[in-house]
Amino acid sequence: MIQIQNVHKSFGDLEVLKGIDLEVNRGEVVSVIGGSGSGKSTLLYCINAIEDIQQGRIIVDDIDVHAKGTNRDKLRQKLGMVFQQWNSFPHLTVLENASLAPRIVLKLSKKEAIEVAKKELNHVGLGDKLDEYPTRMSGGQQQRLAIARALAMRPDYMLFDEVTSALDPELVGEVLDTLRMLRDDGMTMICVTHEIAFAREVSDKVAFFHQGIIEEIGPPEQVIVNPQREATQKFLSKVLH
Amino acid sequence: MGTSFFTPLSWSDSGFILTGVLNTVTISLVAILVGTLLGLAVGFFRAEANKFTNTLLGAVLDILRSVPLIIQLILFSTYIGAVGHPLDPFVTGSIVLSLYTMAFMSEVFRGGFESVHQSMVTAARSLGMSYWQTVAHIRLPIGLRAVFPSWLGVALSVIKDSALVSVIGYMELLRTSEQLISRTQQPLEILIGVGLFYFIVSYPLSLYGKYVERKMAI
Numbered sequence: 001m002i003q004i005q006n007v008h009k010s011f012g013d014l015e016v017l018k019g020i021d022l023e024v025n026r027g028e029v030v031s032v033i034g035g036s037g038s039g040k041s042t043l044l045y046c047i048n049a050i051e052d053i054q055q056g057r058i059i060v061d062d063i064d065v066h067a068k069g070t071n072r073d074k075l076r077q078k079l080g081m082v083f084q085q086w087n088s089f090p091h092l093t094v095l096e097n098a099s100l101a102p103r104i105v106l107k108l109s110k111k112e113a114i115e116v117a118k119k120e121l122n123h124v125g126l127g128d129k130l131d132e133y134p135t136r137m138s139g140g141q142q143q144r145l146a147i148a149r150a151l152a153m154r155p156d157y158m159l160f161d162e163v164t165s166a167l168d169p170e171l172v173g174e175v176l177d178t179l180r181m182l183r184d185d186g187m188t189m190i191c192v193t194h195e196i197a198f199a200r201e202v203s204d205k206v207a208f209f210h211q212g213i214i215e216e217i218g219p220p221e222q223v224i225v226n227p228q229r230e231a232t233q234k235f236l237s238k239v240l241h
Numbered sequence: 242m243g244t245s246f247f248t249p250l251s252w253s254d255s256g257f258i259l260t261g262v263l264n265t266v267t268i269s270l271v272a273i274l275v276g277t278l279l280g281l282a283v284g285f286f287r288a289e290a291n292k293f294t295n296t297l298l299g300a301v302l303d304i305l306r307s308v309p310l311i312i313q314l315i316l317f318s319t320y321i322g323a324v325g326h327p328l329d330p331f332v333t334g335s336i337v338l339s340l341y342t343m344a345f346m347s348e349v350f351r352g353g354f355e356s357v358h359q360s361m362v363t364a365a366r367s368l369g370m371s372y373w374q375t376v377a378h379i380r381l382p383i384g385l386r387a388v389f390p391s392w393l394g395v396a397l398s399v400i401k402d403s404a405l406v407s408v409i410g411y412m413e414l415l416r417t418s419e420q421l422i423s424r425t426q427q428p429l430e431i432l433i434g435v436g437l438f439y440f441i442v443s444y445p446l447s448l449y450g451k452y453v454e455r456k457m458a459i
């Protein structure tokens with residue numbers, strides 16, 4: 001379970017998160033929507049301890065993410081993350097991209113690491129591209145590689161930050177299909193997304209971010225279909241029309 | 242002994258010439274190796290350091306890069322002699338040439354490290370890789386590949402610059418040939434031969450560098 005309690009985060013004088021509370025239970029899919037600059041990416045970065053926080057707590061299972069003694073590298077093994085930009089490692093083949101971290105972080109043997117990586121690559125439909133270099137692949141394929149690369153670490157949670165935003169429209173579908181598949185596998189996920197229809201379809205909970213706070217949160221039937229707050233209504237009418 | 246003080250170039254000089262060739266190759270390799278290792282460390286440090294440290298370090302490196310090598314060689318060897326620790330010309334030459342090389346290499350490597358975007362590093366860290374694992378497996382290999390042609394360019398110019406070490410008395414190829422010239426009075430043949438040597442070493446390597454660069458551009 002991920003527990004986010006009263007989290008405040010500033011960059012210099014700019015307070016980006018102004019007291020965020022959110023709970024994500026095992027097996028849940030939570031979508032985060034909201035305008036540009038509302039702090040959605042920042043929250044994911046805080047959960048992953050890529051960014052520090054100024055106040056509040058984030059607990060992942062029993063680990064206090066920002067406590068002094070926390071081993072952040074170890075924590076990140078529980079939390080897979082995929083970004084808007086896929087960041088394939090250009091000097092490694094597809095198979096090496098996905099097997100590197102299992103080998104050097106989880107210290108699996110080369111054979112085991114390759115096995116794990118192959119399994120995840122097959123899962124996302126890249127089984128026939130193992131020896132290809134990612135720079136020769138489409139954005140959609142590279143984004144699926146990024147997902148497989150994260151999954152190969154056997155994370156308990158997946159954090160997705162607008163993973164389809166940088167893709168050509170015709171490639172969005174294959175990546176969303178991969179996310180659907182993960183949801184069906186029972187993966188716990190936080191998806192920051194601009195794909196409102198997708199959020200409505202897959203989420204257990206939708207959180208609407210507005211100016212550094214969660215303005216509205218609830219099941220998609222509420223937040224997306226029948227929003228209670230004015231800011232949510234405004235945002236949705238802007239993105240849906 | 243005949244009427245002339247001079248004796249023409251002959252096969253018996255080949256050992257002497259070979260020593261000159263080997264000395265040029267040796268000091269070039271030493272400077273490239275040491276300059277690359279130091280340059281890698283300094284370049285990495287600069288890519289990581291804050292602005293203040295960088296400005297300071299940059300100034301020192303600028304001096305090394307802007308003062309002509311020949312002046313650095315003479316200054317250093319004179320100074321070392323003056324303080325009473327005269328060093329072997331090979332050692333003096335290696336130190337000066339290595340530091341000079343380092344100054345250029347550090348910029349090359351710094352550029353390489355900085356060409357790896359922060360987002361790539363974040364992606365690696367998010368997989369649980371430690372700082373140094375990210376350096377070793379992501380930043381170093383990607384950065385090095387990006388700058389290989391520039392690295393080769395610096396290495397080639399070091400081979401050519403090594404001729405300057407002759408001014409402090411190191412018996413590399415140029416000094417060897419100068420001595421042969423004063424004995425044989427055959428400057429044309431000898432200098433063409435020396436020039437040819439540098440060309441034969443440098444040209445194929447520079448072609449290779451261009452080839453790699455073209456391949457990477459695709």
Ligand SMILES: Nc1ncnc2c1ncn2[C@@H]1O[C@H](COP(=O)(O)OP(=O)(O)OP(=O)(O)O)[C@@H](O)[C@H]1O
Nearest residue numbers: 011014016034035036037038039040041042043162
């Ligand atoms: N490293 C940083 N340093 C300074 N300011 C930052 C940094 N990262 C983000 N910000 C600022 O924090 C605010 C929130 O950014 P964030 O990326 O979390 O927004 P977002 O909701 O993900 O927006 P988008 O939909 O555009 O991705 C923005 O005003 C942004 O400029």
Ligand SMILES: [Mg+2]
Nearest residue numbers: 040041042162
């Ligand atoms: Mg964002």
